[in-house]
Amino acid sequence: MVDFQLLSLMTFLPLAGVLFIMTLRGDGPNVARNAKYAALYTSLIVMVLGAYMLNHFDGSTADYQFVEKFKWFPSLGISYHMGVDGISVFFVALSAFLTPICILASWDSIQKRVKEYMAAFLILEMFMIGTFCALDTILFYVFFEGVLIPMFLIIGIWGGPRRVYSAFKFFLYTLLGSVLMLVALLWIYFHGGTDIPEIVKAGGIAYKAQFWLFLAFFASFAVKMPMWPVHTWLPDAHVEAPTAGSVILAGVLLKMGGYGFLRFSVPMFPEAAHFFAPYIFGLSIIAIVYTSLIALVQEDMKKLIAYSSVAHMGFVTLGIFTLNAQGVQGAMFQMISHGLISGALFLCVGVVYDRLHTREIGRYGGIVKNMPIYATMFMLFMLGSVGLPGTSGFVGEFLVLLGGFQVSTTVGLLATSGIVLGATYMLMLYRRVIFGPQTNADAAEMLDLTWKEKINFVPLALLVLWLGVSPGVVINKTQASVDKLIGDYQTALAQTETSHE
């Protein structure tokens, strides 16, 4: 077992990086370079720690590991309680893995306020890792909401022309959800305390209160996912955000909604989850079909991928609320895989955006000729997004569909139609950008990937393939926790049934 405060170290190490960056004076290119290196090294250390954590994580138990617990506000009963189980451990790792990639992706494309940008990213990393580690509701809330601030800044300052509109839209939506969640958290505080494992161990929240609390949490997590119809902030946020912002937004921030469902909604409000599941299936299926059709008609590369994210998250919500082994595990897997694939796809957009400064699909075409390596990478991630067997995208998608089909063949059938639509819009995007005659002279002159970009893409590509061929590396570590989640849920339902008889 690890006998030092690993999770706190991972969470707050970025803060040290921020402090260092803040001590740098001036605006010269040297300062910018030092800030970049400081951020890169900090995040790389966190990544190594993340790998260490994964390596030492014991997948045979559903217990929380690397636990740290101190009294924080003893008079209020609030404690500083950190720990990871199979449900959170890969999200922590994902955050730690994507941050250095983001910093590297911003290396040359961010020119103004570099110092602040790097600091914002490190703060973001701190909040993200904290969110997935926190085991105290108040602590969770602070991290969960904290994420908003650096993200708001990243979109609002380093974003595109309509950045202010998008930043506010993003902020308004998410804040609205969280206010309701805060109220619910306070209610729970008075009726069960703040310690998540203890609340869950006590069998969740009293039956009568569950429904309203579920809805309050749902408001927050549904916006984060985002689920239809509260998804419209996402395309705007993606379009205006800088490349790295999009990567982290799609890669990690969206998963906070799914994580919330698994950490709060299902274990704390099992009866409500059972009650609302059919409605969530409905919303998920609408998300899959509706947003896939919208993705089909987009002219903006980032918007298209943003809408595809909404569709993919539809699979996640569907999987979670099937509440059977395949569905939940599939949703978990889909979130991790989507974190890698969509992150990579936004990096792909970033590559050509850096060269031509447009995201309009029609301005490209035929670039396989001058950028063959880029075309290959893009192809791989496109296929992952389409869910081709052999990539990680397939495993999650198929397990979710299998879970959904067991709950209802109609749900399974409708959701499965997403694989046809998904293939259509991604292949059309790829065809229009990469293939065809070279009609735009400036697009035809773009240079292929630089070594920095290759360093970014290769690990992602290898992971996508590795997880596709042997998904056991993830599933074996998450299985025990997922089984416990489902087991607890079924026990709770069974108890309610007997108490009603």
Add this chain to the structure above:
Amino acid sequence: MELIAVFAPLAGFLIAFLFGKQIGDKGAQFVTCTGLVMAAACSCALFYQVVLGHDPRTIALAPWIAVGTFNVQWALRVDQLTAIMMCVINIVSACVHIYSVGYMSHDANKARFMSYLSLFTFAMLMLVTADNLLQLFFGWEGVGLASYLLIGFWNYKPSANAAAVKAFVVNRVGDFGLALGIMAAFMIFGTVQFDGIFAQVADKAADTFNFLGYDVNAVTLVCLLLFVGACGKSAQLGLHTWLPDAMEGPTPVSALIHAATMVTAGVFLVSRMSPLFEYSADARAIVCFVGATTAFVAATIGLTQFDIKRVIAYSTMSQLGYMFFALGVSAYSAAMFHLMTHAFFKALLFLGAGSVIHAMSGEQDMRKMGGIWKLIPTTYVLMWIGSLALAGIPFFAGYYSKDLILEAAFASGSGIGRYAFAMGIAAALMTAFYSWRLIIMTFHGNTRADKEVIDHVHESPFVMLLPLFVLATGAVLAGAVFMHSFGTDHAEFLGESLKVLPENDTVLKAHHVEEWVKLAPLVAGILGIGFAYIVYMFRIGMAASIVRCFKPLHTLFYNKWFFDEIYHAVFVQTAYKLGRIFFKVGDKAIIDGLGPDGISATSKSFGGLLSRFQSGYMFHYAFVMMIGLIGLVSWFVYRLNFGS
């Protein structure tokens, strides 16, 4: 040995794809061809051990997905059915690899082309060696990917890209059915392992399963969903529209993927699942009907096309129809027999056509050919051999397998079997007709090509002709050699890999049909050939007057029964229209209009805030937010704790 047979093509792909630049075109060609020749040799050895030695085996490789009771692993299952498929795949693929060295000699991306061919072969081998439905699905989609890459190989051509996307998407529609079939199989049988499923079929034959609110027979449901997948991959009527367009790819691709191997994956799937289909007469009837109709419709379209490759493509579709109606009357071994002979003679025809196109400087329109048989005599003879086999002329391979199928269909005695027989005879007549129409238009008469093209006509190099000789040998001999193995002795030859209930064994019954049934296909074939000679050689003007006589019918056939147009209007345009409506009305007008934009429009202060926002102020606002957040939390905590 099994490992070499399957993974040598993968190794070839990886080396040629990743290091194509370093090892050069020659290196890539050498690596991939060597891989395939090795794989082909191993497959033949496996054929000897597994089929002739009656020693089927399964080799477990590694775990794949294990969640709850859903547990699948990577494995190589080599039984008689697989061994036959592996031989066909690897031999044809090796021929095509070697042929491509010559055919693609003027192309700039040789390494990439060779690597894709090897990737395809690997995926196809994974498909046939699967011991569970999910690995089969892996190979299934993998061959789809390779097909997509190869159809769109000349990616600067918009038509090639369109065809590639179309092929992938239409196949995905089929895969949609296949995926649902896999899920249904898992729910009904609790496993997707073949052996696990087959062991339970007899017990569950009468079970019902609630699908979309209807109680249907469980086995029939699984069969039909899997069959949807088979229709997509094997271009059966309804999901066939991608196949003719796929001819945009280089000709070796058409030969390997769109004639000999990938399109037969559906036939393989149904054969593999024969223990399931045996327990569902309804599913078999539908398979039979679809197959017979496809055979007929495709043949009618083939009569009228002018693109040499498209004619052969429609004939492929038609022959696949034969295989399917054979499956539908439980004549699985007959279907596999035809699959094998067809692989040889159709690959031969395609590569022969490629040789013609190569000679004609890329021309594919038969109206611009003619009179070249003296210039490329070897190709001419090879095309004759392929066509004779296709038309079912005695002692060539197609004769035995096609006759067996038609006799089995007749022998099944059912109404649907008689329908299939009638359609099959009609299609046989048309097949012979358009095959000779092709030969006469391409090779005989006065040339209609430009003088410049004609001056360049040359026989193909040896590296292209050698594989043709191998295939021609197969097209001549495969029928006579294996006629008993797939016919009367099929139970012994194929062992447990195919299952036929004794009362359904139409292949055995086929032996006892009346004499006229046995003669009918041959008569149809000869009539078709004779008719073609009359129309295109002796009475040159006759074709035009026939077209004039049957104008509406010709329009229907020439436009491929308007499938593309109908699909475009019904599905493609609707999808785009819906997408636009959802985007403009759903997202922008309703959700955003009522949501954030509506709020901001009604709230002046918010608008004021927005206008004053400059990036310099952003930090201030973030700071205020953070303070606000902390303040909010502390206030609540304080109040609730001490206020009460």
